[in-house]
Amino acid sequence: MSEDEIVSLTCPMPHRRDDTVRPAHGGGGRLMHQLIQTIIAPHFGGDAISSGQDSAVFDLAGGRCAFTTDSYVVKPLFFPGGDIGSLAVNGTVNDLSMVGAKPVSLSVGFIIEEGFSLEMLTRIVQRMRAAADSAGVALVTGDTKVVERGKGDGLFINTSGVGCVPDALVIGPDQVRPGDAIILNGDIARHGIAVMIARDGLDFDADIESDTAALNIPVQRLLDAGIDVHCMRDLTRGGLASASVEIAESSGLSLVLDEASIPVRPAVRSACDLLGFDPIHVANEGRFISFVPEAQAEKAVAALNGVPGCEDAVIIGHVTGEAAGHVTMISRIGGTRLVDMLSGEQLPRIC
């Protein structure tokens, strides 16, 4: 697809010259996609960008290499189940894992606000190292910048990562086929709700912890089990809804999801009901969907069920032959509705 086509296809709301960035431009929904596709992506090059994946894949040093980047601005820096440091490591490991890459090395860029506690920085770096060790990756290069008081917000972290992709492995939205089963590796919406409760000091009875986790192990388990994985996507900003719509639009095929099959813990569902959120729009940091041939679906679920944190992996839908690029949800009472990304912002600074 040419750059012009990307722009013309994905610019339903043209920017005006005097427009400015709004919080929703970072929210993982329609507006963020529009910003990326109209302003940023046209200036990027390479097939990896055009295919709408989180990691670029290209030849380097005689083999295939995956490369990805993410900045982390989560607020607060520590939340139940995680912190900005482990999140920054896991998130980048996961972006590499989603293209089938084995994560090898991460870089770390700190932007620190003047006055930030060195003791807290030390704790965060320790968490990063622990998360890296747990995922089997090395933190190999870094950078530190300091901005004046009031020009940052404590700490922002960028992590970039490189990994190796096996030569024969091709994973991406263009590999999705009609009939493919869609598998989710566990319950959704915990990360977003955990961060929101921590940020706003909401008083819920139940302990809700972020699902933040490295996904390279479950992905490796799928590949080791001989599953012909067609596509994977982690459910971060924008949640299951954005990830599903992205893949439907990129592949040009329609997806049908079965709401009753999607695991949501009771406490998370209560919180979502109270806050007026649909769990499919809430961010996760250790959840992904995979698209696999229907005949291998049960085997894939079994492979995932053996991985700690993925005991509730389950088939949540399938790909139809319809070439509309839509996502439809069959509700608990049997009705159907169209799933879309949020156009605005639900939970700012969730990652």
Next chain:
Amino acid sequence: MSEDEIVSLTCPMPHRRDDTVRPAHGGGGRLMHQLIQTIIAPHFGGDAISSGQDSAVFDLAGGRCAFTTDSYVVKPLFFPGGDIGSLAVNGTVNDLSMVGAKPVSLSVGFIIEEGFSLEMLTRIVQRMRAAADSAGVALVTGDTKVVERGKGDGLFINTSGVGCVPDALVIGPDQVRPGDAIILNGDIARHGIAVMIARDGLDFDADIESDTAALNIPVQRLLDAGIDVHCMRDLTRGGLASASVEIAESSGLSLVLDEASIPVRPAVRSACDLLGFDPIHVANEGRFISFVPEAQAEKAVAALNGVPGCEDAVIIGHVTGEAAGHVTMISRIGGTRLVDMLSGEQLPRIC
């Protein structure tokens, strides 16, 4: 060197538990080195970190790969001779080039403050693309985050980069040998002064433009000329002084620099005199020193002189047999003085 040794050797000013980050922690001088070496580096892994280089070099996909990261917080975003976008591309290209890598792909992470102009963002992304095209690298993957008004400062950009390192090439401080000539590729201190004038609206008669430039072309020219380059370092935050001291300390060898040989344009020298700066401490973004065998020094200078922007390349000093790891400057009037990094902060947010 073990992690404990790194900490004990480089912690002359131990942090207290209640210490906080100060502007000088980002300034490229002593305090930044202390922060990195006591708090951050002990949690990083790999030889590349220990050797004190800006890029990590490791095996990936069957070949040798270089990997680096830098965040850019320069203020203002546009300055004479450059802007944050081209700076972010050139800076990361340069970190790869300094280990002899051929830069291949860059990632870009934007942290945007709510209210930032989309038109300005567009211009900056255009500058990034132009700089990338000029350096022959591709922008292949990106990320966008938005923070609320007052929690950022317009725009911060992280660029990370990967490149290929030829198998036989080993470049680094441990390759420096007594007798090596030290070559500088042109006049110093323009970037720092240009940014400072733009920031503070100082009224100087002379036009002083940043030296921001990609260094992969001059480096390639050195290698193509058959020069056995032992070590290279770009002169960014902390300037020629920090770069020289870093290499002296890493190599354990002493350097002697000849002040009269170091090119400084008259307008830049006047500005430095007026502001009380020594040009050797001022930041550059297109300057580097290379350490080459004495017998190849003239040939190396000739190779550089043929590259646009490097017409003033010159030998500025040599490595002595003394194992003290010091840098000495022979002044214009023949005296000698010890060169050190600044302990405090000279020009915050210069890159």
